[in-house]
Amino acid sequence: MSTPTRKRLTTSAMIASFVDEGQRTTPAPFGHALSRLAEERPEIVGLTADLGKYTDMHVFAQDHPDRFFQMGMSEQLLLGAAAGMAEVGLVPFASTYSVFATRRAYDFLCLDAAEPGLNVNIVGGLPGLTTGYGPSHQATEDIAILRGMPGLTIVDPCDSVDIEQAVPALAEVAGPTYLRLLRGKVPTVLDEYDYTFEVGRAAELRTGRDVTLVSSGLMTMRALSAAERLAEHRVDVGVLHVPTIKPLDTEAVLRVGRSDRLVVTVENHSVVGGLGEAVASCLAFNGVGRDLVPVALPDEFLAAGALPTLHDRYGLSTDRLVRRVLDALEV
Amino acid sequence: MTATQDVDRAAPAGPSFEDRVRRVADAAHRMRHHVLNMGEVQGQGYVGQALGVADVLAVAYQDQLRLRPADPHWDERDRFLLSIGHYAIALYAALAEAGVIPVEELETYGSDESRLPMSGMASYTPGMEISGGSLGHGLGVGVGMALGLRHRGVASRVVNLLSDGELDEGSTWEAAMGAAHHRLGNLTAVVDMNALQADGPTAGVLAIEPVERKWEAFGWHTVRVDGNDVPALLRAFDSLAEADADTPRVVICDTRIGSGVPLLETREKAHFMRIDEHEWQIARDQLDQGAQR
Numbered sequence: 048m049s050t051p052t053r054k055r056l057t058t059s060a061m062i063a064s065f066v067d068e069g070q071r072t073t074p075a076p077f078g079h080a081l082s083r084l085a086e087e088r089p090e091i092v093g094l095t096a097d098l099g100k101y102t103d104m105h106v107f108a109q110d111h112p113d114r115f116f117q118m119g120m121s122e123q124l125l126l127g128a129a130a131g132m133a134e135v136g137l138v139p140f141a142s143t144y145s146v147f148a149t150r151r152a153y154d155f156l157c158l159d160a161a162e163p164g165l166n167v168n169i170v171g172g173l174p175g176l177t178t179g180y181g182p183s184h185q186a187t188e189d190i191a192i193l194r195g196m197p198g199l200t201i202v203d204p205c206d207s208v209d210i211e212q213a214v215p216a217l218a219e220v221a222g223p224t225y226l227r228l229l230r231g232k233v234p235t236v237l238d239e240y241d242y243t244f245e246v247g248r249a250a251e252l253r254t255g256r257d258v259t260l261v262s263s264g265l266m267t268m269r270a271l272s273a274a275e276r277l278a279e280h281r282v283d284v285g286v287l288h289v290p291t292i293k294p295l296d297t298e299a300v301l302r303v304g305r306s307d308r309l310v311v312t313v314e315n316h317s318v319v320g321g322l323g324e325a326v327a328s329c330l331a332f333n334g335v336g337r338d339l340v341p342v343a344l345p346d347e348f349l350a351a352g353a354l355p356t357l358h359d360r361y362g363l364s365t366d367r368l369v370r371r372v373l374d375a376l377e378v
Numbered sequence: 379m380t381a382t383q384d385v386d387r388a389a390p391a392g393p394s395f396e397d398r399v400r401r402v403a404d405a406a407h408r409m410r411h412h413v414l415n416m417g418e419v420q421g422q423g424y425v426g427q428a429l430g431v432a433d434v435l436a437v438a439y440q441d442q443l444r445l446r447p448a449d450p451h452w453d454e455r456d457r458f459l460l461s462i463g464h465y466a467i468a469l470y471a472a473l474a475e476a477g478v479i480p481v482e483e484l485e486t487y488g489s490d491e492s493r494l495p496m497s498g499m500a501s502y503t504p505g506m507e508i509s510g511g512s513l514g515h516g517l518g519v520g521v522g523m524a525l526g527l528r529h530r531g532v533a534s535r536v537v538n539l540l541s542d543g544e545l546d547e548g549s550t551w552e553a554a555m556g557a558a559h560h561r562l563g564n565l566t567a568v569v570d571m572n573a574l575q576a577d578g579p580t581a582g583v584l585a586i587e588p589v590e591r592k593w594e595a596f597g598w599h600t601v602r603v604d605g606n607d608v609p610a611l612l613r614a615f616d617s618l619a620e621a622d623a624d625t626p627r628v629v630i631c632d633t634r635i636g637s638g639v640p641l642l643e644t645r646e647k648a649h650f651m652r653i654d655e656h657e658w659q660i661a662r663d664q665l666d667q668g669a670q671r
């Protein structure tokens with residue numbers, strides 16, 4: 048048995064952050080956005096399963112105590128009850144961690160909310176690899192689980208700007224939605240671009256002649272940093288941000304797919320069943336045959352550890368992304 | 379301190395009650411020190427819970443379980459299932475005191491490449507029977523182990539430590555009904571009632587009382603005890619022998635967050651307790667002062 052003694056990087060499990068040094072952030076954008084929306088729309092309600100403080104739902108709970116419902120640590124009840132509230136005319140936002148919404152309560156989301164086509168909005172914390180706590184909390188396959196659910200809108204926001212705009216937009220969607228939540232101090236990135244969130248629309252944040260990074264979620268932030276760094280290597284990199292995984296913006300994807308650039312899909316999710324495969328099937332099903340380079344988490348149960356260590360190990364760090372693109376270009 | 383014998387220590391020919399109390403209390407005291415030392419490395423963590431449950435775990439590992447510390451896969455061992463993955467810090471302290479893992483290894487808790495991750499996982503740690511983290515799994519797996527062991531004719535006991543928060547999960551009550559239906563007298567549930575969950579005090583998150591009457595109605599032999607009173611805990615576990623042979627048993631333990639360290643006992647209860655850098659030594663000192671009294 049080994050007992051390592053070198054300087055230790057610690058897990059800091061529940062407060063782990065993927066924010067880069069010196070990056071601008073906005074506190075609890077989801078909670079504040081939901082609170083604001085609720086001021087205009089009396090039918091908005093919030094529910095959680097003993098994770099209000101950990102999904103920024105506590106902001107809404109403080110501002111609208113009479114419209115907040117603590118359901119206890121009972122995820123099946125959370126989603127069943129959210130569906131029931133939608134049945135009687137309310138617009139619920141229900142928060143828990145992504146792993147519990149998708150793995151534990153799938154059947155309840157599927158049959159109570161999606162099949163009747165109800166306006167139930169699921170908010171999943173710790174999507175993909177955003178905690179070093181191990182497989183129980185790492186929702187590396189949440190999108191793979193959910194993409195097969197008919198009628199579900201799936202949104203993977205990049206930053207606080209995306210989240211603030213997505214919350215009212217998702218309330219407008221008639222059917223059920225799933226938002227991959229970034230919580231706490233969330234990076235603020237997209238305000239520097241000519242960008243607005245629209246359900247089902249991808250956005251070209253940056254154009255480039257050599258490479259297009261097709262990215263979603265927090266990996267769009269990494270893609271933008273990588274593009275800057277690659278410019279120093281004289282590689283001209285564009286970024287297509289795809290915040291809505293389903294329904295996919297097939298037109299935008301086909302446009303990129305038909306170009307002669309290197310196309311790299313970049314996601315905070317397993318290589319199985321996420322953005323990369325959605326892009327690949329969109330291209331193949333439309334007769335576009337071409338290479339794609341997938342940057343994604345491996346098809347494995349991931350390790351526990353410090354988040355920066357894990358992002359580096361599994362290829363999500365900006366360094367690893369830059370290296371992957373250079374390797375693919377054989378630079 | 380290593381427990382090497384695999385005899386049942388609660389057997390009549392064993393040590394006196396006073397000796398058992400002393401053995402358990404001494405181990406619990408050392409376990410609390412281990413917990414503070416591990417917590418200090420991370421600068422935070424589930425220290426409050428671990429101090430609260432230390433006496434319960436000391437009773438389990440020093441007095442109740444049949445284990446071979448050097449052979450954690452011994453087929454006839456009692457199975458101790460930690461449902462509550464975030465309580466791993468507490469179990470590591472207990473495993474170290476039981477001689478299953480070396481005390482020196484505790485300082486790697488929660489560090490990269492450590493066998494002691496913050497959330498308990500069977501694939502990482504000797505003596506960790508199941509992987510926790512997603513709450514409400516332990517009792518169901520425990521039902522399967524108890525059924526399987528009985529089917530194979532193995533006399534081992536299955537003990538599942540669960541939290542009051544896990545009583546929120548439907549899966550726990552599915553398992554509770556299954557255990558009674560299958561007459562699993564070889565299954566014992568131990569509930570750590572620390573009156574706390576992630577969003578605050580349990581009573582405000584979800585009303586789970588009356589807990590004893592629930593378990594009784596589900597067909598379990600039920601005892602409730604002060605989980606920080608070692609003699610009372612030992613008597614409660616001893617009393618399980620009075621249960622019908624084919625009735626599953628539950629020991630409901632009311633514990634105090636931060637038990638043994640007044641600084642933390644009196645602090646506002648928080649699921650993820652923050653402890654300032656200078657407070658770790660104060661906590662250790664208070665622990666030792668309490669032990670002398």
Ligand SMILES: Cc1ncc(C[n+]2csc(CCOP(=O)(O)OP(=O)(O)O)c2C)c(N)n1
Nearest residue numbers: 097120511512513541542543574575576649
């Ligand atoms: C199925 C599931 N839902 C939610 C969580 C997130 N969570 C972790 S600890 C916790 C509190 C549960 O209460 P308890 O186990 O009594 O925790 P304590 O505060 O006493 O440590 C919650 C909700 C989880 N780990 N598993």
Ligand SMILES: [Mg+2]
Nearest residue numbers: 541542543574
């Ligand atoms: Mg508790």
